[in-house]
Amino acid sequence: GAVVSQHPSRVICKSGTSVKIECRSLDFQATTMFWYRQFPKQSLMLMATSNEGSKATYEQGVEKDKFLINHASLTLSTLTVTSAHPEDSSFYICSAAGGRGNQPQHFGDGTRLSIL
Amino acid sequence: GDSVTQMEGPVTLSEEACLTINCTYTATGYPSLFWYVQYPGEGLQLLLKATKADDKGSNKGFEATYRKETTSFHLEKGSVQVSDSAVYFCALINTGTASKLTFGTGTRLQVTL
Numbered sequence: 001g002a003v004v005s006q007h008p009s010r011v012i013c014k015s016g017t018s019v020k021i022e023c024r025s026l027d028f029q030a031t032t033m034f035w036y037r038q039f040p041k042q043s044l045m046l047m048a049t050s051n052e053g054s055k056a057t058y059e060q061g062v063e064k065d066k067f068l069i070n071h072a073s074l075t076l077s078t079l080t081v082t083s084a085h086p087e088d089s090s091f092y093i094c095s096a097a098g099g100r101g102n103q104p105q106h107f108g109d110g111t112r113l114s115i116l
Numbered sequence: 117g118d119s120v121t122q123m124e125g126p127v128t129l130s131e132e133a134c135l136t137i138n139c140t141y142t143a144t145g146y147p148s149l150f151w152y153v154q155y156p157g158e159g160l161q162l163l164l165k166a167t168k169a170d171d172k173g174s175n176k177g178f179e180a181t182y183r184k185e186t187t188s189f190h191l192e193k194g195s196v197q198v199s200d201s202a203v204y205f206c207a208l209i210n211t212g213t214a215s216k217l218t219f220g221t222g223t224r225l226q227v228t229l
Contacts, residue, residue, distance in 0.1 A: 104215070107152070
C-alpha cells in the first residue's frame with residue numbers, strides 16, 4: 001500500500017520551456033503533498049507543501065512564480081517549472097501523506113530534470 | 117526548531133558485517149521517528165518507523181529503537197548485503213506539523229563483497 005507515482009522520471013528540455021511534473025497517490029488519499037529538490041549527494045530540500053484545494057505554502061527562498069504547484073484533488077499534485085533554465089536542472093521528488101497526525105510521507109521515484 | 121543529526125558517511129562495510137548508523141534528534145513534544153532509504157536514482161522508501169518512546173521499528177533485517185532518554189534512533193542491521201548499499205536518512209515528524217519531515221543529512225552506505 002501507500003504507493004506514490006511520479007511522472008515523468010526523466011526529462012530533457014531546452015532553456016525557456018516549461019515543464020510539468022505529476023505526482024499521484026495511487027491507493028490512498030493524500031491530505032498533504034510535498035515537493036522537494038535534491039542536489040547531488042545532498043539531503044532533500046523542501047520546496048513547498050500543498051493541501052488539496054488550497055494554495056501551496058512555499059519555503060523561504062523558493063520562487064512561487066517559478067515553481068507553480070497545483071493540488072487539484074486528493075490524489076494529484078503537479079509542479080510546473082516555468083521558463084526553465086540550466087540552473088533549474090535537478091532531481092525533484094514529491095511525497096504524499098494521508099490522514100491525521102504524524103502520518104509518514106510516501107515518496108515518488110523522483111524526476112531528473114535537465115535543462116540544456 | 118527541530119533537528120536531526122546523523123553520522124557522516126560514507127560508511128564502507130564488507131558483506132555480512134554489522135551496521136550501526138547513529139541518529140540523534142532535537143525536538144519539542146513527542147515526535148515520530150523514521151528511517152528512509154534512497155537507492156541510486158530513486159526516490160525515498162520508508163524503511164521503518166517508531167511513534168513513541170521505547171518503540172522498536174523493524175523491516176528487512178533493519179531495526180531502530182526510539183530512545184527518549186538519549187534522544188536517539190540508531191539504525192542497526194546484524195548482517196549487511198551488497199543490495200543494502202544506499203543512502204539512509206533519519207527523520208522526524210513533530211506533533212502539529214501536518215506530516216512535515218525534518219531530515220538528517222543522510223548517510224551513504226557502501227557494502228562490498
